[in-house]
Amino acid sequence: MNGSLVAPGARLIDAATGDVITGQALAAAVGAVAGTVAGIPAGAVLARTGLTVGAAVNYLGCWEAHRPVALLDPSLNPQTLAEMVRRFRPAAVTGLDEGSAGAHPGALPPGYDRRVLDMVGPAWVRRSDAPAPSRPSPDLGLMLATSGSTGDPKLVRLSRAAVVANAVAISEALHIDSSDVAPTSLPLFYSYGMSVLNSHLAAGATVVLVDGGVLSRGFWAAVDRYRATSLAGVPYHYEALARIRWSPAKHPSLRTLTQAGGRLRDETILAYHEKIQARGGRFYVMWGQTEAGPRMSILPADRLPEKVGSPGCALPGGRLSVLTGDGTETRRAGVEGEIVYRGPSVMMGYAETAADLSRGDDLNGVLATGDLGFLDEEGFVFLTGRLRRTGKIFGIRVNLDDIEKMVSRSAVNGARSVAVVPSESGVVVWCEGDLDAAGRGAITTLLAEQLQVHRSGLDCRAVEVMPLLSNGKIDYRALEAGS
Incomplete structure (x- = not known):
């Protein structure tokens, strides 16, 4: 790929209105946002990002304009958002009208004006007479917060190359093609949700923007209306669906289930595997971290139930190893220690202030994950605990x-x-x-x-x-x- 996240034929569907944006119309919408963003002061963009077509196009437009963008929870505490503006001095804060009722950005920060930007909407834009930070690294593409709304979140710095590499690796591993349709079962500011969007658009597939979550009737109405082919979920989603006796058989178009974001109980994995397999579908367990762009491993559906309990092997282009207590690194089976991931999607490093956005790559493709575990004789990873708090x-x-x-x-x-x-x-x-x-x-x-x-x-x-x-x-x- 040439750095674009949107392949020809990719589509965005607004479940609320039924509007479909594809081809030249999608390219024009993204290009219009890129043109607007190019006209604001230099620097990164903090984007309050809800589950709307407008939020997705805003993100893609910033990407097209080579403007580093941080995807933020639109319901982020206003005090936390104000502190992030103070620390990072962004060119703009967009998506002021994103989020459900009661989600508001707070007071206008010092040094910013409230403006309505063409194709972007209401935004805070840094004034020309306000102090400006140094320019971000030209390699920087995307930032994601590390800790939701707790404390003062650091930002994970992901290069443009890392984001594209992970999107392509996921598309390859999950066999995503232009016939796939993915609903937004996860927030776009959450790395797993962002990767679902990226991997489908990069493969020329369709993403249905629908809010409400997997326990809402509106979500499943959209799944059936637009014949969604896949569902991405974290353990909570699958456990909650199990409690209400949900089955993929109720939605004939579904053929792929993916799970990441924590460990799902083995018995629940096997239950969903059997249900989707009975319909000719596939259940994939994956493992990742925001710091790896975000997904690192996949358990092929045909290795269940044989390898249940493992999130699989490294994604294409990646490599897993174990760092032992004496500081040596090994891939020997059964040796336990901190899992290390090497790959093109590893972050550039963290950012706590605007100055950090100017730095280059601090990690050089090597991530000590903080997860403890071991590899088996085939290179499948098994996680046993956490090193960090x-x-x-x-x-x-x-x-x-x-x-x-x-x-x-x-x-x-x-x-x-x-x-x-x-x-x-x-x-x-x-x-x-x-x-x-x-x-x-x-x-x-x-x-x-x-x-x-x-x-x-x-x-x-x-x-x-x-x-x-x-x-x-x-x-x-x-x-x-x-x-």
Whole structure:
């Protein structure tokens, strides 16, 4: 590919209106946004990105204009967005009208004017007399936040080449072609959702922009109306669908199911594998990280159930190995350590300020994932734990230390000490002290609101005495074992 993310024949469908944009019309819409973006001050764009055709075209237009763009949750806390504007000094913040009712960007930042840009819509645009950051690296294409709405999120810096390489590798691994139709079951600002959009458009396929999520009737009405061929989901989606006894047999056009964003229980994987296989379809387990653009491995559907429990082998162009405790790297079967991924989609590095956007490639294609595991004799990876203090709630990465701080700073009484650990379904918040059911419920409500996730991904529990290591620190491994 030549750096474009939209192959001839690719289509965007607006499920709300039925409008179809393809061919010359899609190219013209993307080109119009690119022309508008070229006329704003130099620098990156922060784009509030909802599940709309306008948001997708805005992203593609920034890409076409070679303008680095950060895809952000449109319901991002206004204070967090204001802090990101202060730190990154973007050329503009677009998508001010994106998001559901009540999602608003907050007050106009100092040094910016509110303007309505042709084909882009309402935006904050940096004034010409405002301090401007140094120009971003010409290789930089896309930025994604690392931690949702917790703390002050860092941005993952992905090069243009990395984004294209991952889109092509996914298209190849999943056999995506022009006959495929993918609904937006995931947010576009979430790396998995972004990769579904990219991999389908790059293959000349169709993406149906539909909001509401996989538990809404409107979503499945759109799946049937536009004969969607695939569904992408995180563990929460598949577990929730299993609880309502959903079956792909209800939607005859579906032929591919993919799962990433955390570990799905083996029995659930096998159940969906059997259901879709009975109809001649395929279930793919994948593994990835935003820092890898984002997907790194795939378990071929024909290796289930033989390899259940593994997210597969590296995507085409990638390579997995294990970093042992003594600092050596190996691909020997059965050796456990931190999994290392090498490939063209690895990020350039993180960004915490505008100055970081000017840096080149810090990692040179090598990512220490922070996941612990081992390879088997065929190179299939098996994950056994995490090296760093992060977790995922419905596929959205969260910083566990940030969550502990939120609870500690809250006005909920009775919790003397707080420890947060990951679980298969989200996170467990352990509270030491006299915390009754009402207190635990208050903490769950507080976190659900601040993290903007459903409360079912948060399990608040009481512990009489927090387990400690010999050095006096909290024994997180003991808490994980009890979760």
